[in-house]
Amino acid sequence: MSVPANVPILTSEAMRAAEAACAASGVSLSELMDRAGAAIADIAWRMAAGSPILILCGPGNNGGDGYVAARLLAERGAEVRVAALADPATELARAARALWTGAVEPLDRDLAPAALIVDALFGVGLSRPLPYELIENLQSLAGRRVLAVDVPSGVASDGVRDWSPPLPADVTVALGALKPAHVLLPTAPHCGQVLLARIGIDAGGTMRTLPSVSSTKPDVAAHKFSRGMVLVRAGPMPGAAGLASAAALRAGAGYVVLSGSDHAPFSAIIAEDGAGYADRLGDARIGAVIVGPGYPVSDALDDDVMAALDAGKPLVLDAAAIAAALPRLHQLDGAVPAILTPHEGEFARAFPGLSGSKIDRALAAAAFAQAVVVYKGADTIIAAPDGRVVAAWPGSPWLATAGTGDVLAGACGAMLARGGDAFDAAVAAVGWHIARAARIGPGLVADDLVADDLVRECND
Numbered sequence: 429m430s431v432p433a434n435v436p437i438l439t440s441e442a443m444r445a446a447e448a449a450c451a452a453s454g455v456s457l458s459e460l461m462d463r464a465g466a467a468i469a470d471i472a473w474r475m476a477a478g479s480p481i482l483i484l485c486g487p488g489n490n491g492g493d494g495y496v497a498a499r500l501l502a503e504r505g506a507e508v509r510v511a512a513l514a515d516p517a518t519e520l521a522r523a524a525r526a527l528w529t530g531a532v533e534p535l536d537r538d539l540a541p542a543a544l545i546v547d548a549l550f551g552v553g554l555s556r557p558l559p560y561e562l563i564e565n566l567q568s569l570a571g572r573r574v575l576a577v578d579v580p581s582g583v584a585s586d587g588v589r590d591w592s593p594p595l596p597a598d599v600t601v602a603l604g605a606l607k608p609a610h611v612l613l614p615t616a617p618h619c620g621q622v623l624l625a626r627i628g629i630d631a632g633g634t635m636r637t638l639p640s641v642s643s644t645k646p647d648v649a650a651h652k653f654s655r656g657m658v659l660v661r662a663g664p665m666p667g668a669a670g671l672a673s674a675a676a677l678r679a680g681a682g683y684v685v686l687s688g689s690d691h692a693p694f695s696a697i698i699a700e701d702g703a704g705y706a707d708r709l710g711d712a713r714i715g716a717v718i719v720g721p722g723y724p725v726s727d728a729l730d731d732d733v734m735a736a737l738d739a740g741k742p743l744v745l746d747a748a749a750i751a752a753a754l755p756r757l758h759q760l761d762g763a764v765p766a767i768l769t770p771h772e773g774e775f776a777r778a779f780p781g782l783s784g785s786k787i788d789r790a791l792a793a794a795a796f797a798q799a800v801v802v803y804k805g806a807d808t809i810i811a812a813p814d815g816r817v818v819a820a821w822p823g824s825p826w827l828a829t830a831g832t833g834d835v836l837a838g839a840c841g842a843m844l845a846r847g848g849d850a851f852d853a854a855v856a857a858v859g860w861h862i863a864r865a866a867r868i869g870p871g872l873v874a875d876d877l878v879a880d881d882l883v884r885e886c887n888d
């Protein structure tokens with residue numbers, strides 16, 4: 429399972445707008461369909477490697493792409509058959525169907541499979557769940573390699589519904605841009621390896637996949653304070669704040685103070701008792717404050733969060749600190765740069781009653797808080813109040829273990845303390861976190877993410 433790095437993601441509505449803009453600029457929809465069909469034919473040719481191909485065509489333009497691909501594959505000498513669910517219902521699909529000179533078989537329970545199935549039944553136009561009979565007929569084709577056109581049929585491309593496709597794809601060719609369903613659970617695993625065929629659409633937009641991680645070297649004239657100073661506030665479980673402080677150092681902070689704990693994981697971390705917290709909040713060199721790791725709901729947490737908000741420092745708020753800060757953050761209306769890092773349960777508690785896809789909900793939360801929201805999970809979404817979104821699918825499953833969220837909070841603190849944009853900082857931290865987890869793999873515990881042998885390996 430994979431998606432390309434740093435490519436656009438569009439909802440069906442945005443996709444139709446991009447398609448219309450393309451038409452207005454002189455590229456016809458039929459030209460777009462030809463390009464889509466050519467891209468699919470190319471990948472199908474390589475996947476089939478000489479074995480027979482069966483293309484399943486639906487009534488809309490997704491089916492139209494399938495007819496174009498069938499014609500091009502036949503012209504190249506591939507052994508290709510077409511089965512249709514219904515007659516073409518759009519002008520474009522009718523035109524594409526008319527140019528296919530081979531037979532069209534009915535898509536019923538007697539349909540013979542082929543080594544490669546190309547699924548061109550439904551794309552972004554699917555408006556309701558697939559009929560039961562079709563699901564049954566498709567399931568009888570399972571077990572072959574499947575190439576999905578745009579999205580696996582049955583999936584709601586905007587990620588708002590959790591409909592599963594009867595034919596999960598090994599490869600999905602996204603047309604023009606990725607769709608939310610490619611990067612959100614539960615549909616993303618059904619898309620297999622997602623490839624992007626750009627087909628000439630200007631997908632611009634504000635939503636993208638996670639960019640590749642690039643490690644930035646400190647400036648030649650850097651000193652410990654210029655690289656960013658981070659203050660981590662410990663609660664009753666100081667191990668979590670210790671992990672966050674170690675992660676802040678490993679992620680590039682020049683100086684880390686752990687307030688309220690004497691459990692500093694490294695000698696380079698300055699551990700102080702809690703009494704100095706107010707003074708530290710007044711220290712002009714502090715570039716980011718982290719509150720929340722290992723700090724459950726309590727009056728003390730409320731006090732520490734309010735003190736940090738009043739100090740006006742850029743903030744990373746994790747776990748219970750998110751709900752504690754929310755009313756005040758909302759009032760501050762973006763005056764204090766902040767990154768919130770809720771997992772599913774924390775998100776539901778802090779932002780009840782939101783609807784739509786995980787992207788929609790992350791955006792609504794970011795707009796309410798006027799803060800960057802890192803809505804964690806295997807399909808982490810990073811959303812900014814101005815509408816920018818980065819989707820971090822597929823992450824790393826090895827991160828599903830205690831303490832890794834504390835490490836992410838620490839990395840966010842380090843990136844934020846550099847002084848740049850909070851959204852860019854959150855994106856860099858999520859990328860850093862996933863890249864390190866990928867290097868460790870099986871057996872990962874959160875401490876490994878900040879261990880020095882990993883650093884040596886990363887520097888090799």
Ligand SMILES: NC(=O)C1=CN([C@@H]2O[C@H](COP(=O)(O)OP(=O)(O)OC[C@H]3O[C@@H](n4cnc5c(N)ncnc54)[C@H](O)[C@@H]3O)[C@@H](O)[C@H]2O)[C@@H](O)CC1
Pocket residue numbers: 443444446447460461464486487488489490491492493517518549550551552553554555556557558559577578579603604629
């Ligand atoms: N957006 C673009 O720029 C391009 C889109 N193209 C293709 O066009 C697709 C979208 O085409 P359409 O908008 O025609 O939509 P689809 O081809 O996804 O399907 C729409 C058709 O399916 C019917 N339908 C919807 N749900 C159904 C259900 N559950 N059971 C039975 N019938 C159902 C609708 O009534 C309609 O006839 C994209 O996914 C892509 O494959 C390409 O041709 C190239 C360019």
Ligand SMILES: [K+]
Pocket residue numbers: 490547548549550551576577578579580581
């Ligand atoms: K499809």
